[in-house]
Amino acid sequence: MARSRRWILALDVGGTNMSGALFKEDGGNPLAVKSRRTPAAEGPEGVVAAGLRLLDDIRDEAVDQGVDPKRIVGAGVGVPGTVEPGRGIVSLAPNLGWRDVPIRDLFQDQLGLPVVVDNDANCAALGEWWVGAGRGSRLMIAATLGTGIGGGIVQEGRVLRGVAGAAGEIGHMTIEMDGRSCQCGNQGCLEAYASGTGIGARAREALRDGAESAIRHMVDSEDQVTAAVVAQAAQEGDMLGRLILRETARYLAAGLASLINVLNPDRIVLAGGVVKTGGLLLDPVREEVRRRAFPASAETCVIAAARDPELAGVRGAALTFQREVLEGHR
C-alpha cells in the first residue's frame, strides 16, 4: 500500500437503508462495503448514531485488512434532502421528516474527523461521473428512477447545486400542464409519470380499466403491482407491461429532451430498476429524444445506463469529501 495513500469514509443515507464503504482517493473498488436499516423514526440523532456505528464497523474491517487508521482522513455523507452548500445543514428532507438539521456537525463532533454532506442524488451523479457511465463527460445529468425521480447535474466534474443547494430536481419538470398530481404539490411532473410510483399507478389504472395482462396472475392484490412487476412482465413479453414501459420512455424522453435543449449536456446517465430492462426502456427513450430535442444537441448527448448504481451514491460522497476538504474547494 502506497505510503501517501489516504482513505475516505463514505455513507449514503437513504429513507429506508443506509450504506457505506471506504474509498481510496482514486474512487476505485471500495473496502468494507456495508449497509443497515435507517432508523428514520428515531430522528436525526438516531440516524446519525446508526450511521456512526456503520462507519465504525467499516473502519474496523478496513484496519483488519491492513489500512493504517491514521490514513483515514474524514467522511463524505449523502442524505435524501436539500443541503445548504458549504454549511452541511439539511434544510429539508421529506423522507426523513427533517428540517434545518445541522447534519455535518452532528457527524463531525462524534466522528472526530472532518465531514462533508451533500444531497444523495448529487452524490450518485458525481459517483457515476467519477468511476462510471459519466466518466470523461463535461456536462452530465444523472437521473435515478426510484420511488421518485432524483437527479444531479455535474459540470466539469463539479455538482451544479444552485444558489440554495436545491438544483437537480429533474423529476419535477412539468411535462403536462394539467396532468397527474405529484407528491410535490404540483401537477404533471415527470416524476408523476415515470417514477416507480408513477409506473405502478399507471399499470393499476390500466388493469382497473380491464386491460388483459399476465400481471393479473403475478400478484395477489392490486397494491402488489409495482414498477418491478411491470418491468418483469414486459421482459416476459406481456403486452400491457411493454405498453406501460413504452409510455414511460415517452414521458422520460420529453423531460430529457427539455434538459438537452436547456443545458446541452454530453451525457445523460439513467439508473433504477426499470433501466435494467435495457433496450425495452433505453432504446425508445433514445429514439423519442432524437425526435423531440434539437438535432445538434441530441447528437452530442450520449444516453447511457448507470454502470454501478448501487455504489454511485457512496462513491460520490467520498469524492465530495475529497473535493471540499482535501482539495479545499467545492
Place this chain on the structure above:
Amino acid sequence: MARSRRWILALDVGGTNMSGALFKEDGGNPLAVKSRRTPAAEGPEGVVAAGLRLLDDIRDEAVDQGVDPKRIVGAGVGVPGTVEPGRGIVSLAPNLGWRDVPIRDLFQDQLGLPVVVDNDANCAALGEWWVGAGRGSRLMIAATLGTGIGGGIVQEGRVLRGVAGAAGEIGHMTIEMDGRSCQCGNQGCLEAYASGTGIGARAREALRDGAESAIRHMVDSEDQVTAAVVAQAAQEGDMLGRLILRETARYLAAGLASLINVLNPDRIVLAGGVVKTGGLLLDPVREEVRRRAFPASAETCVIAAARDPELAGVRGAALTFQREVLEGHR
C-alpha cells in the same frame, strides 16, 4: 477621459435588424448607438459587410466625440444562432439561413481587430446580468418573449453554453406532451404557447371560436391579431385579451417552475413586448410559479422584467469580448 480606458465595439445581428454601439469597459451608457436593416437575403458576406459599415459609422461618430481610435480594441458580435464555443463558427442560424459560417473570421479579417461571437440570447442575458435586472445574481436565467422564446443562463457571470454552444433553449421545454406543434419540430414546447407567435395564434383561435372581444374592432383582418394587439387590448380592459395573457402566464410559469426546480437560480429576467404589460403578465407568473415550484427554490428566485432589453444584446456582446479577449478566458 481616463487614459487607460479601453472601448469595445458591439453588434447585435437580428433576423430583421442589427444594432450596434461602443461601450466602455464598465458597460455603462454606450456611445453612438446605431441600427440598420439586416440584409439577410445577401447571405453571410452581405450581412457581414452591412455589420462592418455599421461598426465603421459607430467608430467615426465616437471619434468625432473625442474617443481615441487607438483605444478601440475590438468587437463583440451577437448572432441569432448556435455558435461553437471558442471558434466563432455559427453552426446553425435558422432565421438567417446560415450553416457552418465562420462569422468571427469574416468580421475579424476585415475589421483588423479581434472579434468574439456568441449567440444573441446569451449576449442579451449577459447584458442584463452586467448592467440590468440580473445585476448581482449568482445564477440567472433570461428569457425573451419575441417571435420565439430565446433564453440564456448566466452562472457566476459566465454564460452556460453547454458542450456545443447550444444551451439556453428554454423555449423548447415540453410543457404539454402532445400539445401544439412547434417550429422546432417538437410538440408542446413552451414557445408554441407563450411566444408572440403562440399568443397571436391562441387569440386568433379564440376569435374564430366566436369569442367576444374588442380585438375584432382593432384589426382589419385576422392576420393582424398579434401579441402586441392582444397586450394592448388586455391593457384597455378587454376580457379576451386578459384571458389570453393569464393563460400565457400559466404556460410561462410552468416552464419557469421547471427551470427553478432543475437549476435553483436566484434571478429570472423576462423581456419582450408582453412583459411591458407589467402586472398583467408578471404578477400571475409569480403567483403560478410559487404554486408550481419547490417552495425553497421559488423563495430564493426573484422574477423581474429586463431593465434595458433594447440594449442588453449589444451590451452583452461587448462584455463577451471583454471576457474572452481582454481577460483571456471564456
